[in-house]
Amino acid sequence: MIRGSCLCGGVKFEIVRTTGPFELCHCNRCRKVTGSAYMAGLLVQRKDFLLIDGKHLIKTFEAPIIEAPPAYRQCFCARCGCPVPNPTHGGSWFVPAGLLDDDPEVKPDKHIYVEFKAPWDTITDHLPQMTKQQIRAHRARLSAGWASQQVGE
Amino acid sequence: MAAALTGSCLCGTVTFELRGPFERMVHCHCSRCRKGTGTGHATNLYVQPGQLKWLSGEDSISRYNLPSAKSFAKWFCSQCGSAVPRITRSGKTVVVPAGALDATPPIKPTDHIFWESRAPWACENGSLPAHAEYPKWW
Numbered sequence: 001m002i003r004g005s006c007l008c009g010g011v012k013f014e015i016v017r018t019t020g021p022f023e024l025c026h027c028n029r030c031r032k033v034t035g036s037a038y039m040a041g042l043l044v045q046r047k048d049f050l051l052i053d054g055k056h057l058i059k060t061f062e063a064p065i066i067e068a069p070p071a072y073r074q075c076f077c078a079r080c081g082c083p084v085p086n087p088t089h090g091g092s093w094f095v096p097a098g099l100l101d102d103d104p105e106v107k108p109d110k111h112i113y114v115e116f117k118a119p120w121d122t123i124t125d126h127l128p129q130m131t132k133q134q135i136r137a138h139r140a141r142l143s144a145g146w147a148s149q150q151v152g153e
Numbered sequence: 154m155a156a157a158l159t160g161s162c163l164c165g166t167v168t169f170e171l172r173g174p175f176e177r178m179v180h181c182h183c184s185r186c187r188k189g190t191g192t193g194h195a196t197n198l199y200v201q202p203g204q205l206k207w208l209s210g211e212d213s214i215s216r217y218n219l220p221s222a223k224s225f226a227k228w229f230c231s232q233c234g235s236a237v238p239r240i241t242r243s244g245k246t247v248v249v250p251a252g253a254l255d256a257t258p259p260i261k262p263t264d265h266i267f268w269e270s271r272a273p274w275a276c277e278n279g280s281l282p283a284h285a286e287y288p289k290w291w
Binding site: 032097 | 161162163164180187190191193194195196227228233251252253262
């Protein structure tokens with residue numbers, strides 16, 4: 001069981017299990033939301049996620065659509081401002097990993113949207129780096145149930 | 154003198170401008186910054202209060218002071234949740250989340266602070282010095 005909570009403790013959740021993916025997104029929107037270099041998102045399935053408390057605190061902002069739906073959706077605690085997961089949308093979602101109170105025992109497996117990374121940011125690890133196009137193609141292959149998950153294919 | 158830097162939140166309600174000089178920028182790995190950002194660390198640029206000018210949306214800023222902390226707080230746009238600059242409770246410093254900047258600052262992060270508190274899944278520190286808490290020169 002992996003517990004998580006926001007800064008004020010109002011939003012609390014539990015994750016039964018996760019195998020990832022665990023992605024570091026450098027897009028402009030994630031950088032604005034976090035105020036940092038990237039958002040660390042750990043994918044969790046709906047059946048493995050339990051919101052313990054704080055549903056009334058979760059506020060959702062949907063950014064204007066730039067290319068095509070779905071809109072970039074940002075959920076946050078209205079009291080303390082932390083990005084939080086919102087289980088009302090979809091069958092799986094990325095949990096902001098900074099909220100985790102326990103070690104998820106998985107590590108980030110890739111950087112994505114790297115062409116948008118901040119000019120002051122330097123990626124120094126050896127994780128795979130994917131552009132917007134590459135991660136979209138990668139996710140499309142996964143959705144189609146393709147066996148190969150090579151970067152840059 | 155360094156040119157002014159502009160910044161904004163995700164929805165564009167809160168916009169601000171910073172005047173130079175820009176001398177301190179670090180990655181903070183403390184647990185509060187990790188929760189506050191939702192990610193592996195905060196990246197903060199530090200300026201004096203006189204260097205910050207709100208251009209719009211100051212009334213839309215929510216301010217959360219962590220009760221258990223002497224200083225830590227989070228300021229964010231009440232519409233979109235984005236992190237925005239905050240003036241510390243002492244009134245002496247402005248902590249600017251670097252991700253809110255719309256312009257390129259003339260400096261880059263120089264250090265990792267509170268490295269001892271980093272997430273179990275944190276990335277390597279690269280070539281930057283990593284300090285258990287604050288550096289001696291802070």
